[in-house]
Amino acid sequence: MDQLETLESQSIFILREAYRSFQNLVMLWSIGKDSTVLLWLARKAFFGHAPIPLLHIDTSYKIPEMIEYRDRFAREWKLNLIVGQNVEALKAKQTFPDSNATRLQCCGRLKSEALKHTLSGEWPRRVLNHETGEYDIVEGGEPFTGVIVGARADEEGSRSKERYFSPRDQHNEWDVSEQPLELWNQFKTDFAPGTHVRIHPLLDWTELNIWEYIERENIPIIGLYFDRGGGKRYRSLGCFPCTFPVESTAKNVSEIVEELRSGKFSNIAERSGRAQDKEDFSGLETLRRDGYM
Amino acid sequence: MNIVVIGHVDHGKSTVIGRLMADTHSLPEGKLEQVKARCARDARPFEYAFLLDALKDEQAQGITIDSARCFFRSAQREYIIIDAPGHIEFLRNMISGAARAEAALLIIDAKEGVQENSRRHGYLLSMLGIRQVAVCVNKMDLADYSQAVFESIRDEYRAFLQQIGVEALDFIPCSAREGDNIVANSDRMPWYRGPSTLDIVDSFAKEQDTIDKPFRFPVQDVYKFTESGDDRRIVAGRIETGSINVGDEVIFLPSGKRSKIASIEGFNVPVQTGACAGQSTGFTLTEQVYVNPGELMCKASDTPAQTGTHLAVNIFWMNRQPMIYNKKYKIKLAGARMPVWLREVVTVLDASELTTNSNRQQIERHDVAECILETLKPIAFDLTTEIAQTGRFVIIDNYEIAGGGVVLKAVESATNRVTERVQQREQRWQRSTITPQVRSTRYNQRSTLVLICGPANTGKEKLAKALEEDLFQSGRYVYYLGLSNSSLSMDVTESGERDEYIRRLGEVSHLFTDAGLILIATISDLDDYELETINTLNQPSDFRIINVGPNRFSRTQVDLQIDELNDIPAAVQEIKKLLTAQRYLIEYYL
Ligand SMILES: Nc1nc2c(ncn2[C@@H]2O[C@H](COP(=O)(O)OP(=O)(O)OP(=O)(O)O)[C@@H](O)[C@H]2O)c(=O)[nH]1
Ligand SMILES: [Mg+2]
Numbered sequence: 103m104d105q106l107e108t109l110e111s112q113s114i115f116i117l118r119e120a121y122r123s124f125q126n127l128v129m130l131w132s133i134g135k136d137s138t139v140l141l142w143l144a145r146k147a148f149f150g151h152a153p154i155p156l157l158h159i160d161t162s163y164k165i166p167e168m169i170e171y172r173d174r175f176a177r178e179w180k181l182n183l184i185v186g187q188n189v190e191a192l193k194a195k196q197t198f199p200d201s202n203a204t205r206l207q208c209c210g211r212l213k214s215e216a217l218k219h220t221l222s223g224e225w226p227r228r229v230l231n232h233e234t235g236e237y238d239i240v241e242g243g244e245p246f247t248g249v250i251v252g253a254r255a256d257e258e259g260s261r262s263k264e265r266y267f268s269p270r271d272q273h274n275e276w277d278v279s280e281q282p283l284e285l286w287n288q289f290k291t292d293f294a295p296g297t298h299v300r301i302h303p304l305l306d307w308t309e310l311n312i313w314e315y316i317e318r319e320n321i322p323i324i325g326l327y328f329d330r331g332g333g334k335r336y337r338s339l340g341c342f343p344c345t346f347p348v349e350s351t352a353k354n355v356s357e358i359v360e361e362l363r364s365g366k367f368s369n370i371a372e373r374s375g376r377a378q379d380k381e382d383f384s385g386l387e388t389l390r391r392d393g394y395m
Numbered sequence: 396m397n398i399v400v401i402g403h404v405d406h407g408k409s410t411v412i413g414r415l416m417a418d419t420h421s422l423p424e425g426k427l428e429q430v431k432a433r434c435a436r437d438a439r440p441f442e443y444a445f446l447l448d449a450l451k452d453e454q455a456q457g458i459t460i461d462s463a464r465c466f467f468r469s470a471q472r473e474y475i476i477i478d479a480p481g482h483i484e485f486l487r488n489m490i491s492g493a494a495r496a497e498a499a500l501l502i503i504d505a506k507e508g509v510q511e512n513s514r515r516h517g518y519l520l521s522m523l524g525i526r527q528v529a530v531c532v533n534k535m536d537l538a539d540y541s542q543a544v545f546e547s548i549r550d551e552y553r554a555f556l557q558q559i560g561v562e563a564l565d566f567i568p569c570s571a572r573e574g575d576n577i578v579a580n581s582d583r584m585p586w587y588r589g590p591s592t593l594d595i596v597d598s599f600a601k602e603q604d605t606i607d608k609p610f611r612f613p614v615q616d617v618y619k620f621t622e623s624g625d626d627r628r629i630v631a632g633r634i635e636t637g638s639i640n641v642g643d644e645v646i647f648l649p650s651g652k653r654s655k656i657a658s659i660e661g662f663n664v665p666v667q668t669g670a671c672a673g674q675s676t677g678f679t680l681t682e683q684v685y686v687n688p689g690e691l692m693c694k695a696s697d698t699p700a701q702t703g704t705h706l707a708v709n710i711f712w713m714n715r716q717p718m719i720y721n722k723k724y725k726i727k728l729a730g731a732r733m734p735v736w737l738r739e740v741v742t743v744l745d746a747s748e749l750t751t752n753s754n755r756q757q758i759e760r761h762d763v764a765e766c767i768l769e770t771l772k773p774i775a776f777d778l779t780t781e782i783a784q785t786g787r788f789v790i791i792d793n794y795e796i797a798g799g800g801v802v803l804k805a806v807e808s809a810t811n812r813v814t815e816r817v818q819q820r821e822q823r824w825q826r827s828t829i830t831p832q833v834r835s836t837r838y839n840q841r842s843t844l845v846l847i848c849g850p851a852n853t854g855k856e857k858l859a860k861a862l863e864e865d866l867f868q869s870g871r872y873v874y875y876l877g878l879s880n881s882s883l884s885m886d887v888t889e890s891g892e893r894d895e896y897i898r899r900l901g902e903v904s905h906l907f908t909d910a911g912l913i914l915i916a917t918i919s920d921l922d923d924y925e926l927e928t929i930n931t932l933n934q935p936s937d938f939r940i941i942n943v944g945p946n947r948f949s950r951t952q953v954d955l956q957i958d959e960l961n962d963i964p965a966a967v968q969e970i971k972k973l974l975t976a977q978r979y980l981i982e983y984y985l
Binding site for chain 1: 420422423424425426447449450461462463464465466473475487488490491494523615616618620623625627629631632633660661662663673674675677688713725727784787788789791794795796797798799
């Protein structure tokens, strides 16, 4: 087996282990390349089906094309899609684009808070209804106890220390120095009431591996990643006020693979395009301790 | 390829990796400058280790707390290098990191020499199943690049490895701080012209022999996505060793059920006729046998895995609370998850001194112990020396993985926890002068346990109540135990509450049958082993099995099979006929 086959097999194993062990499981789908690969791997793990519901946190500042893409594939692949949002903060304009928050505070509100309360079921969830094609508002949903996330260890320092199955306490907090023992593909699948677990099937993948896999599997990926004329493309997707395209003329997946393997990005970290990481160099570790993904 | 870097605290593990990354230009652009600038800003000396020790606490204390993955690509191949912590407090994190590796680089400080965790880590490698080890004698700059210092450490550590049956591929003198012998030989050590650290890393071999071993496929789950219009029943999991083809006969252990591979399933892949070690895949079977997640699928033509309840194992324990007798733990071995007890501590080993102690009654944190475990039911396994992947396990204590171990051998045992319990009970029990025979004559019946089994929601309780009423009305001494287990779902089995229910059912049933009654009970998804437990506890009386719905026993003969419970009165009559024929219900003789 080559490197990609090994990575794929391990991720599928983790997904199935999660599905076997957790009753209330959800998978985060940001529409970006990593979580879309994750979704693809889930369809591999479950033989074409997607039995695990997907959760998208909509900050309302996502690039509109992302929402179109999301809804299109949710319908096509019959996904059980749930959307969560911090409606209050948006109404009160407590955001960075409204000049009422720093970038980090804004992330905390629109992503971490929204995620936390949507997972717990305290805030209403919008659920895609495949019969009407519309979203139904569902209140009082059950809390999700297992959350599958597409984090990769190569993204940033604190992520390199993650476990495949990583417990979080009642407050969503990550205790980095007391991580569970994990060996021989036996993961933390038992947990005390009130705690939950983050599951990271993509931990061992690099950005290059992700694109190589997209190429090999021919996974439909959102067009924002490609240069469509202006000599610019997105390398990582987020909210438009805080994510900037990079200079690149890669027009398709194989050109991106080339660019990462030996071209201009072979030595440049992916997150260099994200503004919020720069405010404080350990900002991401702090955010992550509080439940940011 | 995954490689772990281990060794005693502060011997320079993170620095070796940092240097390796820097000198092979594997760091993202600007990363080195960024870390240097930050050190300058905070007025502290730059450390290569800061490239890896990313957590705030790690940088503040200058220590690695948790294993990190670093992605590294040499001219030859891709690596994940795992930087393990050396401090004993974080041994658990070291193990989590090392267990993912296929080879290890062990770092020893030239000035401090071989230390406690140099040895302990070395020992644990062999338990973790990592056979390829190379040793870096680091900080040679602090030892004047002395060949004599290097050789004395090499000889001492080589002798230690020999004691535990490990042979190092190579010993390299190096200085991570100065960059000597990291990616190239150094003029400061003209006496050494062997491989550099990078050469050694590139020379580790991928494990190849897994495909040639017997086929082992732990059943992770059985899927049927009927609601999405898919009728395939797919046995899913990952092939640990060996290979298989469509048409091969398979056997599931411990149940012993057999079938044949009908197809190999996948999504977005061409049709497959064979599959082999390493693949996460799924199979459909020609004959629909009922298997539970956790069973081990083997190829009928291969040497099968062993099954049993008593295992001699080697354990390393990582919990602050010791592992003790008579406490219920959970074992996870391949796909199986099951209650387990510590039955005997044979010897406890100090892994850093290699001294043993045979008088210990419990296993303390950081101990390595040879001991005997007993599982609730038979479990399928291999010996670690034969198939490592299915010869190792972890132990869960109070939601946490508390230790790991390897199976040394199966143990034959005349007794088990249930038979011992019955022995104790019988010793204490004061039997009265009224014998079972006397009761039987008075009540005009022979006592027994009527167990109504089958999957959940098949109407077992209704049948049980109707049967009780009918027997009662016809003058029999009968009792329906309305303590159903239908609320206990599958995962309760795993968390171990079900075994307590089974035990109680056995004990209660013993009381009722001893009193001369006919006891009726219902239980969902009873298996052969659970029935055996109930039977042992219920002795000297016996039992009759009525099965409603699909019959999922593999060894037990059911006394009456009812496929679908449409007509309860008719079913009651059938059971009565059976009980009469077998002389539980004694007819009056005129
Ligand atoms: N003089 C000298 N110092 C070194 C060398 N390699 C590492 N050091 C120093 O030794 C100290 C510990 O190095 P680390 O790389 O953090 O050690 P470690 O083995 O990763 O430590 P833990 O992960 O905490 O167990 C640091 O101050 C390094 O600068 C070397 O080759 N020569
Ligand atoms: Mg270190």
